Amino acid sequence: MSQVKSLENRVDEALGNEQLQTNFRSAMDYLIEKRSDQFPDKDDLNNLRNTSSSIRSNSLSKLPELLIMLEENLENNNIKVHWAETDIEANNTIYQILKEANAKKVVKGKSMVTEEIELNEFLDSKNIEILETDLGEFLVQLANEKPSHIVMPAIHKSRKEISKVFSEHFPEFPYTEDVDLITQQARKILRDRFREADAGISGVNFAVAETGSLCLVENEGNGRMCTTVPPLHIAVAGIEKVVENLSDVPPLLDILTKSATGQEITTYFNMISSPRKNDEKDGPMVMHVILLDNGRSKIYQNTEMQETLKCIRCGSCINHCPVYTQLGGHAYGTVYPGPIGITLEPQQKGISELGDLTSLCTMCGACAEVCPVQIPLPKLINRLRSETVEGDYMSQFIEGVGSQRKSIESIVWQIWKHIYSHPTLYSICSKTITKLSSFSPKKFGGWSNYRVMPKPSNTSLKELAKQAGFKNE
Amino acid sequence: MNKSKNIILERLKSKIHDTSHRENIPLMAMHGWTKSEMIQMLSKKLQLSKAEVFSMPNKELINWLNDELPKRKIKNILSGEQIANEIAQSLTSKTELIRYDNSYESFSESLFNEIDASITKSVGAIADSGSVVLQPTTDEPRLMSLVPNTHIVLVDEESIYETFGQIMLDQNWSINMPSNTLLISGPSKTADIEQVLAYGVHGPKELIVLILTS
Numbered sequence: 001m002s003q004v005k006s007l008e009n010r011v012d013e014a015l016g017n018e019q020l021q022t023n024f025r026s027a028m029d030y031l032i033e034k035r036s037d038q039f040p041d042k043d044d045l046n047n048l049r050n051t052s053s054s055i056r057s058n059s060l061s062k063l064p065e066l067l068i069m070l071e072e073n074l075e076n077n078n079i080k081v082h083w084a085e086t087d088i089e090a091n092n093t094i095y096q097i098l099k100e101a102n103a104k105k106v107v108k109g110k111s112m113v114t115e116e117i118e119l120n121e122f123l124d125s126k127n128i129e130i131l132e133t134d135l136g137e138f139l140v141q142l143a144n145e146k147p148s149h150i151v152m153p154a155i156h157k158s159r160k161e162i163s164k165v166f167s168e169h170f171p172e173f174p175y176t177e178d179v180d181l182i183t184q185q186a187r188k189i190l191r192d193r194f195r196e197a198d199a200g201i202s203g204v205n206f207a208v209a210e211t212g213s214l215c216l217v218e219n220e221g222n223g224r225m226c227t228t229v230p231p232l233h234i235a236v237a238g239i240e241k242v243v244e245n246l247s248d249v250p251p252l253l254d255i256l257t258k259s260a261t262g263q264e265i266t267t268y269f270n271m272i273s274s275p276r277k278n279d280e281k282d283g284p285m286v287m288h289v290i291l292l293d294n295g296r297s298k299i300y301q302n303t304e305m306q307e308t309l310k311c312i313r314c315g316s317c318i319n320h321c322p323v324y325t326q327l328g329g330h331a332y333g334t335v336y337p338g339p340i341g342i343t344l345e346p347q348q349k350g351i352s353e354l355g356d357l358t359s360l361c362t363m364c365g366a367c368a369e370v371c372p373v374q375i376p377l378p379k380l381i382n383r384l385r386s387e388t389v390e391g392d393y394m395s396q397f398i399e400g401v402g403s404q405r406k407s408i409e410s411i412v413w414q415i416w417k418h419i420y421s422h423p424t425l426y427s428i429c430s431k432t433i434t435k436l437s438s439f440s441p442k443k444f445g446g447w448s449n450y451r452v453m454p455k456p457s458n459t460s461l462k463e464l465a466k467q468a469g470f471k472n473e
Numbered sequence: 474m475n476k477s478k479n480i481i482l483e484r485l486k487s488k489i490h491d492t493s494h495r496e497n498i499p500l501m502a503m504h505g506w507t508k509s510e511m512i513q514m515l516s517k518k519l520q521l522s523k524a525e526v527f528s529m530p531n532k533e534l535i536n537w538l539n540d541e542l543p544k545r546k547i548k549n550i551l552s553g554e555q556i557a558n559e560i561a562q563s564l565t566s567k568t569e570l571i572r573y574d575n576s577y578e579s580f581s582e583s584l585f586n587e588i589d590a591s592i593t594k595s596v597g598a599i600a601d602s603g604s605v606v607l608q609p610t611t612d613e614p615r616l617m618s619l620v621p622n623t624h625i626v627l628v629d630e631e632s633i634y635e636t637f638g639q640i641m642l643d644q645n646w647s648i649n650m651p652s653n654t655l656l657i658s659g660p661s662k663t664a665d666i667e668q669v670l671a672y673g674v675h676g677p678k679e680l681i682v683l684i685l686t687s
Contacts, residue, residue: 007640083475085480095654156577159669187673224655239481246646249637265603265604268676273650273653274653281573303488423527
């Protein structure tokens, strides 16, 4: 119940913040337009979506085999592989690796999966300094906040707010609202940090089973710094990130960058297949990969919801979601916001805790239309919505199925069902309601807080049709 | 640790999945560009990402360096052995040639704080996305293309491909993946503050691509 209330409060707060809504509206419009410019030909787009969707389906169809192949090839490449069933296990494994290497200072490249396991908070509690190095993530960390978008983490912050936070933390630099100057100041600060770091942590965009390669997509170069400069590199990858062949990568990269930020390609596409070899002069001496489950294998078992795992985290569904645009990322209170967030998070954390998130959808279908790997998001959201109130076989895969069922709501719908399936009763009720229409209430729960309460008409549609001469009304 | 591996794999395997099932993946269409069209497309796309592109006969390279480096106030340039052998003799005294001789640890200070520019080879380029492709080696380590403010990269006109898929297929990457493979498509950039584009955030502020013709 407290979760329900707090979601309502967060939504109320977001809806009352006009500045936030203006920021998100203009940012989303910008991203929508940039994406659309990248796909001038609808047939080309459809072909690329078909290809990308097939590649992801194929990878999932043989996921256990591909994970074993990936592990074998990574180990052959001298990259140590760890499996983590839960977030706690992943964090502990990372901590053990850092401790054994006596690592005290860690730099991190942008990675949603490390947000998901709350790695920063965990390492903080172990007195290991962990610094975000993607400019947006760095600014969000300075402000002691969380990212509000999976691709553009600081999208909720205005330049003024950023300048203020920046000058509070780094008074040695003159206050400026010039984006180029702030960027150059951050460059100076972070370059020293890369050199001082004992370890670098990154996520993974695609893990290629065939060659044992980790692929990273980025524009800034901080990802390359984190994975090349420190002596130790730890990569964290959700188990669904694996693809079978190297030839699977080009179409996915193509559609990922175009869908995410409307870029033909990002500045860097970094494919790492080995730590520093004996004759090489740079690169990390030691590399580890954490293969993280954290609920994914359960989603995998659930035939109806498995497509959730096709996601390549481009954020396109978020950018096109009218609910996200109104609320911004923080109102969701989750790591992944928007359509993919309300699909993935209740499955991971359970319906008792996050089932109400599924109401943050208008079923407009925009997300499914733009999804580069053709995930039928509205269908999945609708399915989850029904699971929140009606338990059936899905309870093997998702915690809390049916837990949001309210008895009063249930009774109302039972009565409704009864009336609608009995024509005589229906006729009596509709006649009564039209007669008593002047007595209808002005307020009706939370629903009428934001809407004008409709008034029943004096004449029912059935009667109107009859008057108009329809025989088979 | 193996315990988790077993739990995860057991769970995945318990789902009846058909490993022989494979959706047909349509091949990506080829554009059928001529060499000059590819050079044109590569240059256009790179320039859109704010890289500078120059095309010149191989033998003109040294003149270009001697003209351009002093103009750009580049006092020293980092190079691998192979390129150094080709240009060391003819490079004027205005530019000092620096070598990545030792391991990164003993070179870090000068790499980050003293070097103005670097020059590296590439294994090719991709016309349709406007990317140069690097596979760092002992001679040209990974950080050469990341740390200096200016990165100059040489592209042989014969090694320009239409697509990313083509270059990996033609060069047989899947059989012999090197430690690191990079697609670079412009100078380092960010749009994290109010979607305003800013260049040179962590990596090179300038990317100069020299397409060498025979």
